[in-house]
Amino acid sequence: MIITIEKLIFEGYGLGHVDGKAIFVRKSVPGDELEVETVNIKKNYDEAIIRKIIKPSTKRITPRCPYFDICGGCDHQNISYTDQLKFKDQIIDEMIEQNQIETGERLPIIPGSDSEYFYRNSIRFEFVTRLVDPHTATYEVAAPVSIQIARHNYLDPAKPVITDFCLLQSEFSNELCQSILDLYNNYGVPDNRKLLVDNHLWQIKIREGKQTGEFMLEMITKSSTLPMERGLKDLVKAFPEIKSFYHTIAPDKNIYKLKRRLLAGKPVIYEKIGKYTFQISPESFFQTNSLGVQTLYDQIKNFADIQMGDRVVDLFCGTGSIAIYLSTLAKSVIGVEIVPEAIRDAKDNAKINKISNVEFHCFDVSKLNNETMWQYSNAILVLDPPRAGLKPELIKKICKCDPKRIVYVSCNPATFFRDIKVFNKYGLGLTKLQPIDMFPQTHHIELVGLLATTR
Numbered sequence: 001m002i003i004t005i006e007k008l009i010f011e012g013y014g015l016g017h018v019d020g021k022a023i024f025v026r027k028s029v030p031g032d033e034l035e036v037e038t039v040n041i042k043k044n045y046d047e048a049i050i051r052k053i054i055k056p057s058t059k060r061i062t063p064r065c066p067y068f069d070i071c072g073g074c075d076h077q078n079i080s081y082t083d084q085l086k087f088k089d090q091i092i093d094e095m096i097e098q099n100q101i102e103t104g105e106r107l108p109i110i111p112g113s114d115s116e117y118f119y120r121n122s123i124r125f126e127f128v129t130r131l132v133d134p135h136t137a138t139y140e141v142a143a144p145v146s147i148q149i150a151r152h153n154y155l156d157p158a159k160p161v162i163t164d165f166c167l168l169q170s171e172f173s174n175e176l177c178q179s180i181l182d183l184y185n186n187y188g189v190p191d192n193r194k195l196l197v198d199n200h201l202w203q204i205k206i207r208e209g210k211q212t213g214e215f216m217l218e219m220i221t222k223s224s225t226l227p228m229e230r231g232l233k234d235l236v237k238a239f240p241e242i243k244s245f246y247h248t249i250a251p252d253k254n255i256y257k258l259k260r261r262l263l264a265g266k267p268v269i270y271e272k273i274g275k276y277t278f279q280i281s282p283e284s285f286f287q288t289n290s291l292g293v294q295t296l297y298d299q300i301k302n303f304a305d306i307q308m309g310d311r312v313v314d315l316f317c318g319t320g321s322i323a324i325y326l327s328t329l330a331k332s333v334i335g336v337e338i339v340p341e342a343i344r345d346a347k348d349n350a351k352i353n354k355i356s357n358v359e360f361h362c363f364d365v366s367k368l369n370n371e372t373m374w375q376y377s378n379a380i381l382v383l384d385p386p387r388a389g390l391k392p393e394l395i396k397k398i399c400k401c402d403p404k405r406i407v408y409v410s411c412n413p414a415t416f417f418r419d420i421k422v423f424n425k426y427g428l429g430l431t432k433l434q435p436i437d438m439f440p441q442t443h444h445i446e447l448v449g450l451l452a453t454t455r
């Protein structure tokens with residue numbers, strides 16, 4: 001089927017039409033003439049993959065990563081960064097129009113990342129095995145098997161993308177992964193390496209303090225034992241940058257039932273945002289682009305417009321980073337978060353930064369009762385929920401408590417605009433909207449919205 005890509009839409013797809021039906025094509029560029037194959041038929045659109053580029057768009061550039069065409073990590077490396085920003089801004093404009101949202105002052109998208117590559121402070125790879133020579137060797141004859149690391153293959157999840165690097169993470173993380181693979185690949189007979197991955201090794205996770213140079217390594221296994229634990233401990237000693245080393249056990253690959261053993265170093269690593277230092281535990285959420293997050297937090301501060309004596313409430317506060325960032329002028333700041341380890345980090349972070357006007361509570365925000373919400377009346381509320389956004393009942397409670405203003409921070413424009421419509425029902429509307437691009441090469445867009453009463 002031949003298709004011309006008309007524009008980019010959210011989630012990294014290009015949009016074209018065939019016989020009036022919308023066709024979504026990942027990794028395509030507006031203006032591309034493509035031969036595509038349908039892989040998923042839906043009621044209102046089909047999903048297709050590129051088979052051949054018949055005529056490339058004038059906007060198409062050569063991606064820097066050789067795995068770009070199959071790896072599920074990046075979406076837009078084949079478009080210049082200037083054009084990525086323009087397309088992302090157009091996507092937001094269209095979503096505003098489709099949802100018929102009054103945005104007040106709609107500010108143009110700004111880049112929020114210091115760097116177009118190597119900006120991620122957290123990365124996960126999966127262990128896989130492969131035959132050294134798949135043409136001549138078979139598993140039955142004990143083929144030489146090597147352990148590799150891989151990322152998600154968006155074309156065929158059953159065939160992960162075997163890689164030895166990712167251009168969004170730091171050079172050090174790439175080097176560390178390679179050393180771990182060397183260790184395992186020099187271990188035992190090749191056949192056992194397949195068993196090692198089938199029965200034990202699952203993932204490597206690396207987190208990094210970009211401003212502090214501190215790294216946390218997590219070796220994640222399905223079993224309660226970590227193969228070559230002693231060898232890994234020796235390896236970690238050779239990398240003084242690794243300040244924290246965990247063995248994480250995920251029986252049945254269930255990420256909600258993790259157990260951790262600290263094998264070396266300290267339980268946390270540190271990162272800086274602006275003048276503040278933050279401790280990060282393996283369980284806690286921390287913004288993935290820590291060099292860019294200051295742009296996001298400055299925007300939140302700007303919209304919050306805190307005056308002497310204001311009370312601030314940071315719902316979904318994670319490790320307390322926004323609460324602490326906004327604490328300077330406020331009379332008091334309350335942070336609420338569901339993950340106990342994140343709240344422990346938040347309380348420690350307040351101490352580390354010598355901030356005494358913040359308090360943190362471990363609580364499920366959706367269970368806040370009217371009485372507690374009432375205490376937030378006339379406060380400045382900051383909402384930074386996960387991608388799923390806010391539940392309508394919570395929005396109702398928030399609106400009832402009559403906050404002074406609300407700053408809504410979102411990493412998912414679809415749920416953001418859905419939620420804004422619910423706020424509108426209760427008499428609150430957007431007065432300012434700022435899109436920020438924190439994640440170059442990907443489809444992600446952050447939104448910061450200022451909401452005030454429109455009654």
Ligand SMILES: C[S@@+](CC[C@H](N)C(=O)[O-])C[C@H]1O[C@@H](n2cnc3c(N)ncnc32)[C@H](O)[C@@H]1O
Nearest residue numbers: 285287316317318337338364365366384385386
């Ligand atoms: C997008 S993160 C924001 C974290 C923080 N504001 C920051 O900038 O680092 C969302 C946070 O909401 C927390 N969370 C998710 N569901 C929650 C709930 N029902 N109640 C409270 N916190 C929740 C998550 O654990 C996560 O830390």
